[in-house]
Structure formats: structure tokens, C-alpha cells
Amino acid sequence: MVSSAAAVAAKLALQREFEKDLKQWNAEILGDMTIRFNDPTVLFATGSSELRPRFREVLGQFFPRYVALLTSPQFKGAVKEIRIEGHTSAAWTGTTDERTAYFKNMELSQARTRSTLEYLLSLQKVRPEENWLIQHVTANGLSSSHPISPDEHSAAAQTANQRVEFRIVTNASDKMDLIAQKLQK
Template structure:
């Protein structure tokens, strides 16, 4: 029997009884509300993480962009300094300056060396006595941004009468390396660059590329004379800085 209070005589709620507010109790509703609150909280956490990661990526991209802009400005400054110093002499030396690679190339290799030999000719000893001290003075203000200076030896693709490409490549590799070292050894002994010796030991290297980087004419044929060259190339440290930024990001 049910009393007016909604309880049976045993003290238990009577079947069908509604609470004081007139609604039936529903524990599942309360559970769904709790899960919804939890999901909303997790979504906010993930959103905050995503925003933080995007901000970090944007910061790193801005750092790289700043370095890239600085690299372009520094590259242009070095190129313009080389041009100002050497433009009047390039034709006389048979040399060119490449803006993109900061390379001063001496293209008259036949005048620099006897065929198949690495000893620097007397005439080009005079040229490098005039060129290299001035070259080091031009680079002096930029030493903080210079990663390396490479003295590069290059050859044409041929080697005497041989038709074996492998033999030609390795013979030219040895010759280009010997010629690059010969030039480095000579300019290092010049009295005018003595004050640069410590920096040169850490930053100047001689490299032989064999015939791997030939010069081509407009019609696609090899320019044999320009392929045989000795080049002085400046490499800046912008790439190293970008790598360090990328490493810090991970």
C-alpha cells in the first residue's frame, strides 16, 4: 500500500514515484553530461597544443627566413666587393666572377700549366702574386660569415688519346687535385698573406673535381678551354646556421 509521501509501508520508494521536481531520476543523463565535459576539456587541451606547435613552427620559419635574407645580403656584399676590386683585371687574367657561387675562375689553364703537369707557370705565379693578397683583403671583413674558401681544380673530359672514360676521369682527378694543391701551396708562401695563415689553415682547402663540372657552349658542346680552370670559391656559413636551427627544433 502506498502512502501520500510516496513511500510504501516498508520505507522504500513506491513504483512510479517521481521526485520532488516532478521528473523521473535518470543516472545515464548525469553520466553523459560528465563525458561531454571531459571531451570538451580534452578538445581544449589538444587545441592549445596545436596552437603552440603552429606558433613554434612559425617562429622557426621566421628564423630561417631571416637567415636566408641575411645570406642574400651577405652574398651580394661579397660579390660587389670582389667586382670592385678585380673588375679591371679580369680580362687581362682570363678570369670571371660568378655572382651565384661567389667563384673567381681563372679559365686559361693551358697558360697556367703545361699539358698533364701541375707545376704553376711563371706567368701565372705573377698573376696569383697580384691576385691572392688582394683576394684575402677583400674577404677579411666577411670572415665571420665565411665557412670555407675552396681552391678548385677542374679539367676537360678528355685525356690524351685514350677513349676509356674511366681512365680519363681518374687521370683527370689526380691532375685536378695536384693542380689545386700546387696553387694553394704557392699562394700560401706569399709574404703578403702571412698574417692570414692561421685562418687559411682552418678555412682554405684545395679540391680536385676532375671533369665532373665541365663548361658547355650554347650549342651544348663542351667548352674545353673553360672547362680546364682553377677557381677560388667562397662558401658562407648560412647553411650551417639553418641546419642548427632545424636540429634545435627536434
């Protein structure tokens, strides 16, 4: 069973692995083991789903090590899913209609996470784990539905809300559900 101790161990392992790189990548590790890439000027051009060269370089440094850590015997059985989550600002050039902007940004964020996933799976260093990755990594475009800055209309908030995150979903809740079902019988 995945325990909170295993989650703490995984977070510590992530911090140890990436602590020297986070600043230069403008990235951070959140309390739930999510790795957030914060600099929209590095990630994608406005309105584009094509990865910028610097983001390709960062992903090439990050992802093989991330995969090696998560597929290690210590953690492989605990990982249910790795979610690549793309987030946009609430604005869309050419419209002030919030609904239209939301759906245009949804389309863009989905295209961005898909192109990110395609690039990651093309990396030679992760090829040995390709089958596992196909079963566990998903691309999720979330538009502006999860802002991290509450003032959605300021330029600073718009920038802060544009990001790519790698979120680990563990199978701990599945295991807890199984235990609960067995206890009910």
C-alpha cells in the same frame, strides 16, 4: 647570421676590388661569388701540375687582395671555406677509355690544386693570415666532373672545361640549420 644582403655585399666588394683586373687575367666573377680563371694556356702545361710563370704572377696579384677582403671584419665571420677547385677536360692523351681518363685527370687536378695552394701559402703578403687560411682554404681536384661546356668532345669544349676556380662557401646554411633545430624544440 649571414644574410643574403651580406652575400650581395660580398659580391659587390669582390667586383669593386677586381673589376679592373679580370679582363687581363682572363677571369670572371660568377653569380655565386666564384672567381674563375679561364685560360688554360696561362694556368698549367698539358699534363703538368707546375704553375706557369704568368699564373704565379696573376695569383700574386689576386690572392693577397682576395684574402684581405675575405678576412676583413665585414666578411671574416661569414666565410666557412674557400675552395680552390681544379677542373680538367675529359680527355687524356694515350687513352680513349673514359674511366681511365677520368681518374688520370682526377690525379692531375688534385696535384694542380695542391701546388696552387702551396704557392699561395708561400706568398709573404698572406703570412699574417696563415693560420686562418690553413683552417679555411681547401684544394679540390674535380677532374672532368663539372664541365661548363656540354659538348665534351670538341676542342673548344675541352679548353673551356680546363680552369681554376676560387669558390666561397659561407656559413649561412649552418646558421639556418641551427635556427631550424631551435624551432623544432
